Amino acid sequence: MEQSINCQLALKQRRSWVREAPAVTSDGPKIAFALFIAFFIAFLFMLYSSVAAIYKEQLDALRPTLVIALGALSMMVIELGQMRQSFKLMWPQGALLLALLGVCVISTFDAVYVRHSVDQTTDFGKVVLVYLLIENVVTTERRLRIVMLAMVLGGLFPAIGTISHYRAGILQEHSRAAWRGIFSNPNEAAYGILILVPIALAVASNSRRSIRIALWGIVGIYILGMFLTFSRGGFLAFFTILALMAWKHRSIVIKTGMIAALVGGIVVLGMFWKRSSGDFNNIQEDTSVRERIATFQAGIQMFLHNPLLGVGPGDSMVAYPLYVPVDAHCGCHDQLVVHNSFIQALGELGLLGFTPFVLFIGIPMSQAWKMERGPLGSYAMALELAMWGFVVCGMSGGFVFTWWPYVLVGLITATKRIAESASAEAV
Numbered sequence: 001m002e003q004s005i006n007c008q009l010a011l012k013q014r015r016s017w018v019r020e021a022p023a024v025t026s027d028g029p030k031i032a033f034a035l036f037i038a039f040f041i042a043f044l045f046m047l048y049s050s051v052a053a054i055y056k057e058q059l060d061a062l063r064p065t066l067v068i069a070l071g072a073l074s075m076m077v078i079e080l081g082q083m084r085q086s087f088k089l090m091w092p093q094g095a096l097l098l099a100l101l102g103v104c105v106i107s108t109f110d111a112v113y114v115r116h117s118v119d120q121t122t123d124f125g126k127v128v129l130v131y132l133l134i135e136n137v138v139t140t141e142r143r144l145r146i147v148m149l150a151m152v153l154g155g156l157f158p159a160i161g162t163i164s165h166y167r168a169g170i171l172q173e174h175s176r177a178a179w180r181g182i183f184s185n186p187n188e189a190a191y192g193i194l195i196l197v198p199i200a201l202a203v204a205s206n207s208r209r210s211i212r213i214a215l216w217g218i219v220g221i222y223i224l225g226m227f228l229t230f231s232r233g234g235f236l237a238f239f240t241i242l243a244l245m246a247w248k249h250r251s252i253v254i255k256t257g258m259i260a261a262l263v264g265g266i267v268v269l270g271m272f273w274k275r276s277s278g279d280f281n282n283i284q285e286d287t288s289v290r291e292r293i294a295t296f297q298a299g300i301q302m303f304l305h306n307p308l309l310g311v312g313p314g315d316s317m318v319a320y321p322l323y324v325p326v327d328a329h330c331g332c333h334d335q336l337v338v339h340n341s342f343i344q345a346l347g348e349l350g351l352l353g354f355t356p357f358v359l360f361i362g363i364p365m366s367q368a369w370k371m372e373r374g375p376l377g378s379y380a381m382a383l384e385l386a387m388w389g390f391v392v393c394g395m396s397g398g399f400v401f402t403w404w405p406y407v408l409v410g411l412i413t414a415t416k417r418i419a420e421s422a423s424a425e426a427v
Contacts (some may be wrong), residue, residue, distance in 0.1 A: 030210055039149065043130075043153035047403070048192075050181030073129065076136055088411045089134045096360040097406070103126050103353040104313045105352030111312020112260035112319045120314030120401060134410030138325045144379060145206070147411065148199050152218060158183040166228040174385075177228040182328075190226045190234025190404075191393040195386040195404055198241055202382030203401060237264065237392035241385050242304040248372065261333060292339040292396060298324040299338035302347035312349040314401060318346075340396030348400070356359060363385070364412040376419050383412045 012250035045051065080087060089095070106120040111117035123402035138144050147374040158179040176186040197219055204215035226234055239262060246258030283386040293315075301323040302311045318340040338344035345354045365387050390405045399405070 031075045036074055036165065037146065037150070039072050039133075040130075041150055041154075043265060044150060045157075047182065048154040048157035050157075050179065050183065054235075065106065072133055072137070078324045080136070086297075089132070090417065093360055093364055093413055094135070096356040096363075097128060097131060097409075099356040100349075100353060100360060103309065103349050103356070107309040107312050107349055107353065109124050110306075110309060112315045112322075113312065116318060117312035118314050120312075124313065124401055127401070127403055129404070131406050131410040133409065135413050135417070138411065138414035139418065139421075141376060141379075144376075144411065144418065145340065148203050148379070148382075149152060149414060150369045151407075152196055152200045152203060152215065155193055155200075155222065157220065158189050159193050159221045162189055162225040162228055163221070176230045178281055186229035187231045187393075187397055188399075190229040190231035190401075191237070191389070191397060191399065192404065193222050193395075194234055194238045194241065195389040195408070197238070197244065198382040198385035202296065202378045205378050233396035234391050235265075237389045240392045244385055244388060281324055291336060293325050293400075295320065295336050295341055297337045298336075299340065299343035299347035301325075302338075303343075303350065306347075306350055308350045308352050310346065310348045310353060313348055316344055316398065317349050323347075337398040339396055339398055341397065342389075344400050346400040358402065360409065361391070364409045367416050368412045371419055374419050376415050380412070380415055380419075383408055383415065386413075 043310060064278070077087070101121075104117075104124055108114060108117040108121055118238070134147070138147055161179035161183070162177045165171070166177065171177055172186060175205075176183050178189045179187040183192055200215050200219050200222070204212045204219075226238065242258055242265070243261045246255050246262065249255055249258065250328065298320050299316060300408075302316060302319055305311075305323070314337075318335045319337050321334050338347050342354070342358065345357045349357070365384055368380045368384035368387070371377060386408050387405065390399065390408065393399065
């Protein structure tokens with residue numbers, strides 16, 4: 001019986017020196033994450049507790065946070081290489097942040113006060129470094145939760161410190177309490193505290209009962225500390241967060257509770273408001289409000305005189321007496337930063353800096369809004385609400401170079417990447 005024999009000859013193939021990398025299931029650079037958490041906790045401790053302000057000379061010489069940050073960055077690069085993973089920089093916010101940093105560098109060459117602008121740009125470079133670490137190291141839901149919990153615990157320092165100062169009679173304007181360091185201004189203390197409220201509630205919603213109760217207690221401490229600052233902008237931001245929270249939640253019970261909290265907060269505010277320098281009545285005659293409007297006008301003049309690059313990063317305070325209209329200057333302060341973050345960006349960085357700054361804030365907020373129906377929806381909603389807190393506070397404060405919007409955007413970016421990875425694995 002005839003049989004056919006199939007004979008397949010191996011064709012000569014071109015040699016390839018590219019070795020196929022095996023599939024690796026990993027949560028990302030673990031050692032880098034441990035170093036990052038150590039850095040982040042040390043950073044939060046010094047930032048919130050104001051130890052850096054008290055022992056500035058000693059800490060400036062040692063630079064512990066910078067050393068830990070560079071160590072975390074180095075280990076991150078090494079482990080990403082070992083696991084054959086690429087460096088992460090999500091489009092477009094990563095490019096926008098680098099563009100903003102580049103504008104800061106260029107703007108310093110023609111700044112009103114070059115040395116001050118260089119210092120501000122150097123500090124902003126540290127912010128960019130932290131953003132890059134967050135995006136590349138916070139790669140799982142567990143890591144995201146740890147970072148958010150560290151922020152919530154760190155926020156107890158200014159909240160309890162503000163309450164302690166109020167009880168001790170350490171007040172500003174005879175009635176307003178604050179903390180120390182970057183929280184020594186009541187408005188900045190309120191801003192730094194209130195953005196943590198939705199984050200604490202999000203962590204609580206995904207925790208067991210004992211931790212949930214503890215986090216609710218922390219939120220109560222936040223609210224009391226924020227109330228004692230008697231910050232009008234802070235309360236407007238807080239009520240905005242409550243209103244958005246009530247609107248976003250599907251549960252009728254939660255909606256009712258949020259609306260009740262909003263109404264109750266307004267009633268309590270009216271009953272116990274004791275700010276000696278002004279309240280929500282006769283606001284046109286308030287010196288503080290008039291000074292803010294004067295900084296708005298000065299910031300616009302800075303932009304019109306320097307439309308592309310502004311007067312330099314952080315230099316609106318130095319340029320204020322040069323640009324404030326004579327009829328708007330009340331003579332109370334000769335050096336004031338522009339008390340509106342968006343006008344501040346225009347005045348200090350010009351149109352070239354304002355554009356990436358606004359897009360860097362707006363696009364991630366839209367991304368967080370789209371993620372609210374996903375598996376990480378509670379965290380995405382909390383981060384979006386915290387960003388709304390920044391936006392509302394930024395309407396009456398110059399917060400372009402503060403840490404919080406960049407940390408929040410970094411966490412939104414990390415959340416988006418985690419959600420996309422989970423969706424890809426599900427497919």
